[in-house]
Amino acid sequence: MVAKKPRVLIVGGGMAGLTAAHRLYTTASDLFDLTVVEAGNRIGGRIFTSEFAGDRVEMGATWIHGIGGSPVYDIARKIHALDDSTPWERMDGYPDDGVTVAEGGVVLDPLTVSSISTLYRTLMDTARAGGLPANTGPGVGSFLRKGLQAYRASHRGGAGEAVEDAVFAMNENTERTYTSADDLEELNLAAESEYREFPGEQITIARGYSRVIEHLASALPPGTIRLGRKVQRIEWSPDGGGTAPAEPPVKVILEDGSAMAADHVVVTVSLGVLKAKGGMEFNPSLPSFKREAIGRLGFGVVNKLFMEVEEGEDEVPSMELAFEQEEGSKRHVAKIPWWMRRTASICPIYGGSRVLLSWFAGKEAAELEKLSEEEIISGVHATLDGFSAVKVDRRCNGSAGRGGGVTIARVMRSGWGSDPLFQGSYSYVAVGSSGDDLDLMAEPLPSGGARMALQILFAGEATHRTHYSTTHGAYFSGIREANRLIQRYSNSSNN
Ligand SMILES: Cc1cc2nc3c(=O)[nH]c(=O)nc-3n(C[C@H](O)[C@H](O)[C@H](O)COP(=O)(O)OP(=O)(O)OC[C@H]3O[C@@H](n4cnc5c(N)ncnc54)[C@H](O)[C@@H]3O)c2cc1C
Known part of the structure; x- marks a missing residue:
């Protein structure tokens, strides 16, 4: 038998x-x-590859985070999935030609941005290396904020507190999408030292x-x-x-x-x-x-929002968004809805694409799932207008018929938080x-x-x-x- x-x-x-x-x-x-x-x-x-406005996009997992030692990279290479003729999301890697714009439309001095972003990265590297001072609290959020305060105490006469705050918050918002934590204070600081990354380039998969x-x-x-x-x-x-x-x-x-x-x-x-x-x-x-x-x-919940720029409009540059942290301040644009205000960037999915992408985390990502397409488009328009100096400079022959920004024809978003088969995006x-x-x-x-x-x-x-x-x-x-x-x-x- x-x-x-x-x-x-x-x-x-x-x-x-x-x-x-x-x-x-x-x-x-x-x-x-x-x-x-x-x-x-x-x-x-x-993992869910899709298509939007003729480009190949990812609704979920997007990057191979470091090709050195990644089994996903090994498979993708073996099956010849890394090259294709259809344009795909981030076919040109991370955008390095972007500008950082402050709310109100001022393009920030790259030196100011890089000094605050370097401070941010140094703090996170310290946390990941496990070299924390004894009196640090349990959450990543307050550790970062203390780091910013200490920097200020030793660097007087910098770009101004409001700008530094805005750039620092922009880095925090990127971290929120990396980790899915709505509030970085919920993220365990000590555990950061256990997280491992592969070395080498970060790439996306051409064939999806x-x-x-x-x-x-x-x-x-x-x-x-x-x-x-x-x-x-x-x-x-x-x-x-x-x-x-x-x-x-x-x-x-x-x-x-x-x-x-x-x-x-x-x-x-x-x-x-x-x-x-x-x-x-x-x-x-x-x-x-x-x-x-x-x-x-x-x-937590992390979602992606793809936006198609209306045909015939000028190219939109990769924009990192430095939102004013103080409501009611001079540059604060009241029309920008709250769910856009912790979005770190709006970028074409590759240089020259008419498809723009923003990432959302936490409460904002959950809200994105509830809004109608019209509400989203109107919130994006308000944001693009509020950061519009770049566009105004670039399109002297502007024909969009709307303020200083570009016109978004339609959007596509992921909905991981409300999908009963996932109930969110990833763990932390x-x-x-x-x-x-x-x-x-x-x-x-x-x-x-x-x-x-x-x-x-x-x-x-x-x-x-x-x-x-x-x-x-x-x-x-x-x-x-x-x-x-x-x-x-x-x-x-x-x-
Ligand atoms: C927006 C987003 C961006 C991301 N970006 C990246 C990235 O750039 N790089 C990266 O490495 N990772 C990224 N990730 C994370 C990555 O996608 C996940 O970690 C990974 O795909 C999880 O795989 P899994 O098999 O553990 O779970 P899942 O992919 O969730 O698989 C579980 C399966 O179980 C099914 N299921 C659920 N309930 C039931 C049930 N009751 N009965 C039967 N089946 C059920 C689900 O439908 C699902 O197919 C991202 C995720 C999201 C959402």
Whole structure:
């Protein structure tokens, strides 16, 4: 009689889930009976390449953060996804020809901008190197602000406090999009020293990030990935289960009421889904160490807004936006809505593109999802007008028929916060949590005596202690959990 293969069910067809499936299938194809259930109608999860006004754009993951040692880079290069003839987002790398404009339209002296931005980077580098003075508080926000105060005390007669504040805040706003923290004071300062980045260039993927996902999926036998299958509840057996040969220890209940039995379930849904009430149920409920780690870690909203400039208008330069921090001050433009006021930049997605992009984080990112297209366009127009000196200078023959700014014809935005399958964008180590919580996220269940049963395993970006929040963190977590299963069965004494 042929022995039954252990049944592995992977929940989620994003980077972590598909990496785990790819690894299990390509390394041990005969060992497992493998299925991936994905609630959405596409694979990729927070990787989602799209198109806007003829350009290739990314709604989610955008950058390979450092090509040195990145597995995502290795795959993209291997499958020839790094070159293409269709123009793509940031095909020319980070824009380095931009101007920093103060609210009201004054182009700031590059020296002023660079001294404050260098101060900012030095402070963040200090935090990441772990060299913090003993009396620092728990949050990144106050550490940064103290750094700015100390700088001021030793650099009198600079560009003026309002301008320095505006440029410093611009850097903070960029950090908010990097981390997804609404308020940098919620970001755990001590944990910054554990975060790791790859060396080398940061690049985008010419043929789209989704190509990497499609490559992983293409190795799996047809029928392995089931789309539109939303898991509602996972029933497991903390006492070990699986002793009765006919009855696999885990039962996965789908939204349509059907059930799938499994020996091992790999949960890869986002931390946001695990945090949300009713996002994913477990019966019995998850042990307290897991629930508490889920509760303590941070998971914020980051969204991208693409804006198409009306045909025939002049090129818009890359603009970093230094907003006045004091309401009612001379340069404060009252018409600019609050949800635009913590946006760090408006940039063409590559030099010469008619598609502009801004990133939003936190409350502003959540608000962006609720607004109508007209409200967004009107808020963007007010902002472009409020920072319009650059445009006025550049377009003497202006024909847009609107103030000093350009006209936006239409917009496209991501909506990660309100999407029930994500409930946000990526994780961060919040004040009150630590890197240990990321390790706890990765702990398989049951823990304790029945540990080897590996009924529920956890992968996904929020389970990686040093590369959380990234595609490569998700990738590494998928490899880790696949290896855990492969190792479990390669050691026959554990069977
Ligand atoms: C706007 C934005 C920009 C980003 N930029 C970058 C970047 O530049 N570089 C970078 O490295 N990373 C970036 N990231 C982060 C990166 O996209 C993620 O870290 C990574 O893709 C997460 O992969 P994952 O497999 O852990 O989770 P996910 O991609 O969330 O996959 C989980 C899957 O589970 C599915 N699912 C959810 N609930 C259920 C259910 N009940 N039943 C079945 N399936 C379910 C979801 O539909 C999803 O497909 C960005 C993310 C966002 C949102």
